[in-house]
Amino acid sequence: MTRLPYVRPMQGWWRRNPYYVRYMLMETTSVIVALYAVILLVGVWRLSQGQAAYEAWLAALRQPWAIALHGFMLLAMLYHAYTWWKVLPKTLPLIHVGGKPVPGLLLSAAGWMATLVVSAAVYATVRWGGL
Amino acid sequence: MKRSNAPIFWSLFGAGGVLSALLAPVLVYITGIGVPAGAGMPADALAYPRVLAFAQNLSGKAVLFVVIALFLWHAAHRIYHCLHDFGVHPGLATRLMLYGSALAGTAAAALLTIRL
Amino acid sequence: MPDSEKIIEIEVLRYRPEQDAEPVLQTYQVPFTDDMSVLQGLQYIKDYLDGTVSFRWSCRMAICGSCGMMVNGKPELSCKTFLRDYYPGKLRVEALAHLPIERDLVVSVDDFVKKLASVKPYIIPKETRSLDDGEYLQTPAQLAQYEQFSSCINCLLCYAACPQYGMNPAFTGPAALALLHRYNADSRDGGKAERMELVHSEEGVWSCTLVGYCSEVCPKGVDPARAINMNKTSSAADYFLRFVLPKGAVK
Numbered sequence: 001m002t003r004l005p006y007v008r009p010m011q012g013w014w015r016r017n018p019y020y021v022r023y024m025l026m027e028t029t030s031v032i033v034a035l036y037a038v039i040l041l042v043g044v045w046r047l048s049q050g051q052a053a054y055e056a057w058l059a060a061l062r063q064p065w066a067i068a069l070h071g072f073m074l075l076a077m078l079y080h081a082y083t084w085w086k087v088l089p090k091t092l093p094l095i096h097v098g099g100k101p102v103p104g105l106l107l108s109a110a111g112w113m114a115t116l117v118v119s120a121a122v123y124a125t126v127r128w129g130g131l
Numbered sequence: 132m133k134r135s136n137a138p139i140f141w142s143l144f145g146a147g148g149v150l151s152a153l154l155a156p157v158l159v160y161i162t163g164i165g166v167p168a169g170a171g172m173p174a175d176a177l178a179y180p181r182v183l184a185f186a187q188n189l190s191g192k193a194v195l196f197v198v199i200a201l202f203l204w205h206a207a208h209r210i211y212h213c214l215h216d217f218g219v220h221p222g223l224a225t226r227l228m229l230y231g232s233a234l235a236g237t238a239a240a241a242l243l244t245i246r247l
Numbered sequence: 248m249p250d251s252e253k254i255i256e257i258e259v260l261r262y263r264p265e266q267d268a269e270p271v272l273q274t275y276q277v278p279f280t281d282d283m284s285v286l287q288g289l290q291y292i293k294d295y296l297d298g299t300v301s302f303r304w305s306c307r308m309a310i311c312g313s314c315g316m317m318v319n320g321k322p323e324l325s326c327k328t329f330l331r332d333y334y335p336g337k338l339r340v341e342a343l344a345h346l347p348i349e350r351d352l353v354v355s356v357d358d359f360v361k362k363l364a365s366v367k368p369y370i371i372p373k374e375t376r377s378l379d380d381g382e383y384l385q386t387p388a389q390l391a392q393y394e395q396f397s398s399c400i401n402c403l404l405c406y407a408a409c410p411q412y413g414m415n416p417a418f419t420g421p422a423a424l425a426l427l428h429r430y431n432a433d434s435r436d437g438g439k440a441e442r443m444e445l446v447h448s449e450e451g452v453w454s455c456t457l458v459g460y461c462s463e464v465c466p467k468g469v470d471p472a473r474a475i476n477m478n479k480t481s482s483a484a485d486y487f488l489r490f491v492l493p494k495g496a497v498k
Contacts, residue, residue: 004264005347005355010413011218016320020410023458027216030209033151036159037202041236043162044195044243047186051179058177062167070163077155084152087457090476091145096391104473111152119157126161126176132444137453138483212456216410 029080032073085111140208140230147205154198183247192244199240200233207233252278255334257288259300260341262348270348272339273297279330285340286314286325289352302352309466312402316352317341322407322464343403345413359403362419365445366427371438389434396429396474398467405461405471411454418454419445421461421471428474447486452478 014020046057060066088111089104096102165172175181185191207229214221221229254276262270275292283291286304293300305311307326314325319339330338346354405421406412412420419427427446431439445451455475462472 003349005349006262006264006270007347008270008344010345010410013410013413014216017460019460019463020458023460024213024216027209027213027456030206030213033147033155033202034206034210036155037199037206037236039162040158040195040202041199041240041243044186044199044240044247047179047182048243048247054179054182058167061163067164067168070159070167073163074156074159077151077159080148081152081156084148087459090457090459090462090470090473091480093477093480094392094473096388099387099391101391115153115156118153122154122157123161127172132448132450134444134447134486135449135451135453137449138486141453141479142483142487215414216456 025079026083029076029083032076033080036073036077081115082112085109085115140204143201143204144208145205147201147203150198150201151205155202158198186244186247192247196240196244200237203233203236253280253334254278255288255330256337257292258337258339259289259292259351260339260348261300261351262342263299263350270341277330279334281329281331283330284326285316285318285323285328285330285338288330288338289325289340300352301350310400312400315343315402315404315407317344317407322404324402324404324466327466343407345407345409345416346403354403356403358416359401359406359420359423362423363401363426365419366423366430367438367442368426368430370430370433370436371441372435373437383435385434392434393429393432396425396432396469396471399425399429399469399471400467402466404464404466405469408458408460408464410458410460411456415454417450419450421475422469424452424455424478425469425471425474428478443482443485446478447482452476452482455479 014024043054043057046053061070085108089107092107094101161172162177164170166174166177186195211221211226211229214225256274257277258272258274260270261267261273275296277288277291277296279288279291284307286307289300289302290304293302302314302316302325304314304326306313309324309327312324315322316325317323317340318325318328319333322343325340340352342348342352342354346356346358349355399422401422403422409418409421412418424446427442430436431442447453452475455472457472457476459472462470465471
């Protein structure tokens, strides 16, 4: 009998299943993380050049297109935070409390809570604090 | 079997991932929507004297440096794997470019925050 | 003959190496009742419509791991998937993804068998024991550290789910790495150091990007994604601490 195994191509593999599409979305949030880091870096650079330069950076951020971009980036970062805590438990060793396994969802919830608490603290500090 | 050096980049990716999961949403909101559009933040929240004082403070420098650097290392590692997932097979050149950019950004952030 | 007979259209990806240059879909009209699995649908095809269709099966009860296939693009055990859930839509059945097709729904498992052997899937005793030493004693807590990873039935659904394996078959893969962890985590085993060389390599845990689909499709709740990614953490810890700590100190 002829044995001629057929190997199927992998091109476009991620488009074949909604689970993979969500994975790709999660991974591509990294582009936004890089973009925002660059925006911050530029801000720090302009800050080092003095008041006029820094205020020009702030003025650019006030442009409608910049605000819209940040709206999109905010959604991306929220999705990143959500998925990050969702998968993080997979990297932890099995934890048992009182003979029962600690479910991953509990650890994810702790992560989501941490994001909320830290966000609130940062907001409060910037809004009302001495910075 | 050769031991992989992935742990170096994976650890930086992980640290940057945790930091961005905690801070990126609120920071993007504050700097990109809250202050510029006056939505929940007074316009002077990011005023020059205030931000300069923050950046000249040792803790402020540390925060700025760590956030920028770790965000860049997180992204470089993930983007590298993304390219592979999209079917683009990134070679050594791409790897050097991606991680090199993160290194350059880290160096720039260090220089700027030290000098401020 | 039942008064109202339901018919479901099943599309099977055929591949006969002696006559086909590449796989081709063939459609069959299969009468079914609500209790029938996809496997039974295939058996109907083979018994009454087309005796040439080839597929693996054995236990019909989701324990032997033989009947894995892609059902409407998702890796499933055909004995555990029901025709009623797809009716009145069409059912498309293909060989498990990411593995070479031998014939029709039969895939080549040669690579997997090699991967299994490579993880040393057996207890390597810590020290030599004799029968007089009696049996190993293990507490429920010790059992809990590896029990879920011992549930693997080698059905290969996780390999069909893993795009990293699909793009790079040199990757050891979910089931093999879960089994590796099963032995490392077993208190009776002393062979961890021997297995870690594979873990620390690119073909070990470092090819995994935590897509996580392997754990989603596993019919036995093994959670290979967990097994692999918790080993990333320990592999990384060992990478940084290996010159500082005594050998094998990092779990």
